[in-house]
Amino acid sequence: MKSKAYAAGLGVISAIGKDLAENLEALKNHQAGIGPITLFESIHKNKLPVGEVKVTNEKLASSLKLPTTLTRTALLGIHAVKEAIQSSGIPELRKWRCGIISGTTVGGMDKSEQYYETFMRNEDSAPLHQIKNHECGKITELIASHFQIQDFISTINTACSSSANSIMLGSKLIANDQLDIVIAGGTDALTRFTLNGFNSLMILDSEPCRPFDETRKGLNLGEGAGYIVLVSEKVLEQEKVRPLAIVSGYANTNDAFHQTASSPEGRGSFSAMKSALEMANLMPTDIDYINLHGTGTQNNDSSEGIAVERLFGENVPKASSTKSFTGHTLGASGGIEAVYSIASIQSKVVYPNLRFNHQMSEIKFAPLKSFQKGVEVNHVMSNSFGFGGNCSSLTFSSC
Amino acid sequence: MEQLMQTLKVQIIEALNLRHLKPEDIKDDEPLFVEGVGLDSIDALELIVLLQQHYGVKVEDPSQGPQIFRSVKSMAEYIENNKKPQSA
Amino acid sequence: MSVFIKGMAAISPQKTFENNSFLSEIQEFIGNQLNAVEPSYEGIIDLRAIRRMSKIIRISVAASNKALEEAGVEIPDGIITGTSYGCMADTENFLRKMIDSKEVALNPTPFIQSTHNTMSGQIALLQHCNGYNSTYTQGGFSFENCLVDASLLLADNPGWNLLVGGVDEIIEVSHKILNRFDLYRKENVSNLSLLNLPAEGTMDGEGCTYFVLSGNKQNALAEIKSIKTIYKPANASHVIESLLKFLNENNLNPTEIDVLLTGRSGDTRYDGIYEKVENIFPESSLLFFKHLSGEYPTASAFATWVGTNALEHNQTPEILARKLSGKTSIRNVLIYNNYFGVYHSLILLQK
Numbered sequence: 001m002k003s004k005a006y007a008a009g010l011g012v013i014s015a016i017g018k019d020l021a022e023n024l025e026a027l028k029n030h031q032a033g034i035g036p037i038t039l040f041e042s043i044h045k046n047k048l049p050v051g052e053v054k055v056t057n058e059k060l061a062s063s064l065k066l067p068t069t070l071t072r073t074a075l076l077g078i079h080a081v082k083e084a085i086q087s088s089g090i091p092e093l094r095k096w097r098c099g100i101i102s103g104t105t106v107g108g109m110d111k112s113e114q115y116y117e118t119f120m121r122n123e124d125s126a127p128l129h130q131i132k133n134h135e136c137g138k139i140t141e142l143i144a145s146h147f148q149i150q151d152f153i154s155t156i157n158t159a160c161s162s163s164a165n166s167i168m169l170g171s172k173l174i175a176n177d178q179l180d181i182v183i184a185g186g187t188d189a190l191t192r193f194t195l196n197g198f199n200s201l202m203i204l205d206s207e208p209c210r211p212f213d214e215t216r217k218g219l220n221l222g223e224g225a226g227y228i229v230l231v232s233e234k235v236l237e238q239e240k241v242r243p244l245a246i247v248s249g250y251a252n253t254n255d256a257f258h259q260t261a262s263s264p265e266g267r268g269s270f271s272a273m274k275s276a277l278e279m280a281n282l283m284p285t286d287i288d289y290i291n292l293h294g295t296g297t298q299n300n301d302s303s304e305g306i307a308v309e310r311l312f313g314e315n316v317p318k319a320s321s322t323k324s325f326t327g328h329t330l331g332a333s334g335g336i337e338a339v340y341s342i343a344s345i346q347s348k349v350v351y352p353n354l355r356f357n358h359q360m361s362e363i364k365f366a367p368l369k370s371f372q373k374g375v376e377v378n379h380v381m382s383n384s385f386g387f388g389g390n391c392s393s394l395t396f397s398s399c
Numbered sequence: 400m401e402q403l404m405q406t407l408k409v410q411i412i413e414a415l416n417l418r419h420l421k422p423e424d425i426k427d428d429e430p431l432f433v434e435g436v437g438l439d440s441i442d443a444l445e446l447i448v449l450l451q452q453h454y455g456v457k458v459e460d461p462s463q464g465p466q467i468f469r470s471v472k473s474m475a476e477y478i479e480n481n482k483k484p485q486s487a
Numbered sequence: 488m489s490v491f492i493k494g495m496a497a498i499s500p501q502k503t504f505e506n507n508s509f510l511s512e513i514q515e516f517i518g519n520q521l522n523a524v525e526p527s528y529e530g531i532i533d534l535r536a537i538r539r540m541s542k543i544i545r546i547s548v549a550a551s552n553k554a555l556e557e558a559g560v561e562i563p564d565g566i567i568t569g570t571s572y573g574c575m576a577d578t579e580n581f582l583r584k585m586i587d588s589k590e591v592a593l594n595p596t597p598f599i600q601s602t603h604n605t606m607s608g609q610i611a612l613l614q615h616c617n618g619y620n621s622t623y624t625q626g627g628f629s630f631e632n633c634l635v636d637a638s639l640l641l642a643d644n645p646g647w648n649l650l651v652g653g654v655d656e657i658i659e660v661s662h663k664i665l666n667r668f669d670l671y672r673k674e675n676v677s678n679l680s681l682l683n684l685p686a687e688g689t690m691d692g693e694g695c696t697y698f699v700l701s702g703n704k705q706n707a708l709a710e711i712k713s714i715k716t717i718y719k720p721a722n723a724s725h726v727i728e729s730l731l732k733f734l735n736e737n738n739l740n741p742t743e744i745d746v747l748l749t750g751r752s753g754d755t756r757y758d759g760i761y762e763k764v765e766n767i768f769p770e771s772s773l774l775f776f777k778h779l780s781g782e783y784p785t786a787s788a789f790a791t792w793v794g795t796n797a798l799e800h801n802q803t804p805e806i807l808a809r810k811l812s813g814k815t816s817i818r819n820v821l822i823y824n825n826y827f828g829v830y831h832s833l834i835l836l837q838k
Contacts, residue, residue: 043590105602117586123663131664135571136603137625150718154632155625157573157603165621172639196585197598202444202461254566254611254620259599261440271617387599388608390620414594416538437535444595451592 005171005182006236006243006399009088009229011080012339014326015051015222019083024343027351028371032325034208034220039072042192048204050190051222051327064146071108071133072223074142076332077187080225081143084183088229090239096180099152100144101170102227103162103186105331107136110189139187152179157331159386160293161252162186163226164334164394170230171247180235185227185335194330195221201260209296209328211321212305212367214358219295222327226336245342248379248397249280255389261299266307268391269293273311273381276393284312286379287395289350291337292367293383294321295328300385305363316365318372320353334384338394341380345398349373403475411471414449415442427472432465443468450474456481488638488714490700491707493648494558497792498523498546499694500678501779504553509796510779510804516678519671520662520691521781536613539596541576543656546695547606548613551650555614558699564647565619566607567636568654569629571784573603575658606654619649627826629653630788631716634834637700638711645702652697653788662691670782670827672753681753681778682809689752692781696788709795709820710837713737717831723763726831730764730823733833745817746803747771748794750824752782757828764823771821772814774807787824787832794820794836 013019015033016026026033034049053076060075061068064082081100085093108131115130133142140155152173156165163186170182188194198204198221205218236243253275255268262269277284293304301321308316322340323329329336344350353367360366378398385391408422411431415438429435432443443464450456456478458467467477497503500521502512514524523546528537531549540548547568555563577600584593599605604622611620619640623632630653637651665671672681672688681690704710715733720726734740747768751761765773774797780789797803801817822834 113582113585116582119660119664120583120586128667132668135624135626136573137571137629140625144718152716153625153628153718154623154635157622157624158607158620159602159604169636169639172636176639176642178635192585192590193582196590196593197581197595197601200444200448200593200595200598202447252619252621254608254617256611256615256617258439259441259605259608259612268617386604387602388604388620388622389611390604390608417535418538419534441539441596441599448592448594 002175003233005174005230005247007228007245007342008231008241009084010339011084012226013080014224016325049220071111072189073187074139076225077143078146081227084227084229097151098149098181099179100149101154101166101184102140103156103166103331104136104139106188106191108133109191109193113193158390161384161386161390161392162331164384164392168250174232180232182230186332187225188331190223203297210355211294211296211324212301213356214360216296218297220327222329224329224332226339243399245345245396246399249276249395251275251393253391260387262303266303269304270307272391272393276395280395287317287381288377289380290319291341291382292319292321293385302362309363318350318368320351320368322351324354337382341382341396345377348375350375404471407471428470454478454482490638490711491704492698492709493701494554494699496550496553497696498550509800513806518675523693543574547654550695551610551697554697554699560648563650565649566610567621567633567651568607569623569633569785570654571626571629572655574601574605575661577601579660627784627830628716630785631832634714641702649700651700653785654695655783655785657693678778685753685755689754689782692783696792709798712835712837715833723760741768742770744771744819744821745814746820748774748822751775752777772803772812773810790822794822798838
């Protein structure tokens with residue numbers, strides 16, 4: 001019987017807080033972090049709202065004793081991993097076979113796009129430090145180096161499901177006794193590249209997003225990082241660590257419908273959710289809360305909603321999209337939302353789906369409108385669906 | 400209008416990299432999407448960019464797409480009806 | 488590990504795709520880069536599909552297609568791709584236009600095609616594959632990470648057929664930028680002399696190699712018996728120690744390795760470690776591959792293709808061989824590769 005992976009530590013930084021406590025407080029107070037762009041100059045500055053982390057690079061860098069010229073994606077990642085490790089209470093990670101698996105879509109693009117602008121004018125004058133950490137894998141290297149993790153290092157880029165897949169791989173490596181501890185999650189910084197990219201797809205809302213609302217017009221981009229310290233049973237026993245949750249199930253499928261859109265009936269999402277439940281040995285009725293992918297686009301919310309109803313029937317559990325608070329943090333979203341999902345079990349809370357006012361015509365269920373506490377949350381499902389048809393679903397259970 | 404449709408065909412082939420087609424292969428009134436030329440939703444976005452880049456015509460609401468881009472003729476009509484008047 | 492190679496295909500700077508014989512026709516490149524020989528895509532990729540595809544996607548679709556055909560698999564159970572740089576042409580295209588046009592009226596296609604998971608996603612779309620789908624992007628471990636993931640999946644699902652590959656492309660801009668990091672030769676050199684004229688720097692390369700991997704031995708070309716990755720070893724001794732431990736874990740001693748295939752790149756800064764590793768195997772045939780592929784993060788996928796061919800055909804073509812052992816039968820091939828001294832990997836292939 002293979003060992004499951006346990007979550008022993010959580011770390012998160014997002015538009016609604018620089019650590020888990022701040023994030024939870026904002027979720028409780030219905031305080032979204034969506035607002036105007038301040039991080040860079042853009043023609044979209046006062047037209048497209050975003051979920052920026054309210055901490056400058058300078059502040060992040062100085063608190064971590066790192067150069068301010070480092071890519072924001074790495075700074076956010078290191079910040080969140082630091083919190084996760086501290087919260088796990090494990091004093092010496094290197095005593096164990098320890099790995100890091102990180103999801104990211106932009107890598108160091110926040111700096112590379114600056115580099116490229118200079119490069120286009122004068123190739124030789126563009127400063128190399130701005131481009132040297134461009135690659136996605138370099139971000140994970142920077143995080144690994146900061147925490148001296150060397151046994152296993154991996155980066156996944158499956159668009160918006162990147163960090164969910166990181167948690168999946170981490171859990172598999174622990175279950176197969178290849179590693180004892182894995183820090184898994186993801187990080188992404190806001191960049192002009194992604195802002196303009198999503199804008200060219202015409203799926204950004206010029207107002208704060210309204211996931212699962214009939215009148216929704218699109219998503220807001222966000223940024224942040226979310227990581228879990230996953231450990232084996234052996235680590236739990238020997239380090240006398242209290243587990244926060246067990247990674248009870250997961251599944252990765254591909255919609256294979258279109259490069260950027262989900263199939264109308266949400267075939268891939270349905271399949272991922274169903275398989276995750278099967279692996280966890282759970283019935284749909286066992287799920288107490290779903291953290292929806294819920295980006296706020298016409299396409300995602302419709303196909304995800306239909307898939308959820310197909311799986312849960314008349315008994316759709318409490319469900320919400322926390323992207324209504326943070327915006328869509330792309331590669332970090334699976335990690336951030338996994339942290340929220342586990343916190344939901346720990347704190348016995350469920351989160352609201354802000355700005356929901358109009359029932360979607362395709363489905364019967366409505367997302368939660370209010371934060372609720374004192375809720376018995378034993379099993380949570382967290383969905384992450386991305387470009388390229390990538391569909392991932394995770395289940396976390398109390399233990 | 401005739402000239403505009405001809406130009407549009409050339410521009411569409413270039414913008415969408417339809418190397419297997421020549422302008423004369425696209426009929427004025429032939430459906431561009433699903434059937435006929437067989438374009439998809441990504442092409443629709445590219446055609447929105449084409450209108451903006453070449454004709455200064457903006458399509459704010461992508462859901463208008465199916466109507467505007469139904470055929471080369473409907474595209475030409477939309478351009479005629481929406482392009483900014485030339486300054487004197 | 489119990490992972491078996493059922494089919495494979497490589498698009499590389501050599502004529503490895505359309506030519507079925509094992510490295511019989513060698514391409515020479517003079518300069519500091521080797522560029523992939525692209526096949527004719529007629530009959531492989533539909534004209535309507537190919538119109539959006541940049542080089543990295545075209546070669547991935549073609550190589551994966553061929554690997555599946557060779558393995559006799561119609562729809563794989565999963566697709567895992569490793570790529571360090573991702574879709575550079577599309578990334579550069581979108582970035583340049585964003586800067587040039589000051590963010591106005593941007594074409595969405597290059598942005599959509601720029602995400603690293605485009606290859607895995609596109610192949611899934613074309614092959615109608617709803618199964619497991621992932622993309623690893625960890626520098627010189629991008630392909631190795633894929634193998635680790637594949638082995639975990641096949642341990643639970645031995646009947647599965649997984650499409651697993653490594654790919655990276657060169658574009659003019661990326662080569663220029665990487666050149667500024669002193670990775671490549673300053674003087675023009677022929678790839679065929681690269682390893683005999685060591686100096687600082689190597690030659691840039693690109694290519695795509697896909698494998699169909701299964702937990703089932705039947706009709707396999709070779710077995711990937713074990714792999715090990717060593718990240719930023721402190722020194723050569725650390726690499727040697729890990730290598731000897733790796734052999735021990737696989738119940739092998741150095742004399743039992745029939746072929747040692749190393750990623751020597753002609754770069755004096757890193758060839759030292761290769762020398763120390765090679766000295767542990769005096770009785771093995773010694774082969775090199777990077778003068779044929781160039782140096783790039785997923786070149787170990789090409790190395791695995793070379794090693795598998797050696798096992799399958801029991802051949803060690805002269806163009807690869809630095810030293811031949813005289814052994815008539817090849818049973819064990821050990822690949823040792825490092826990517827600019829940071830990412831070191833060992834891949835053990837067996838008949």
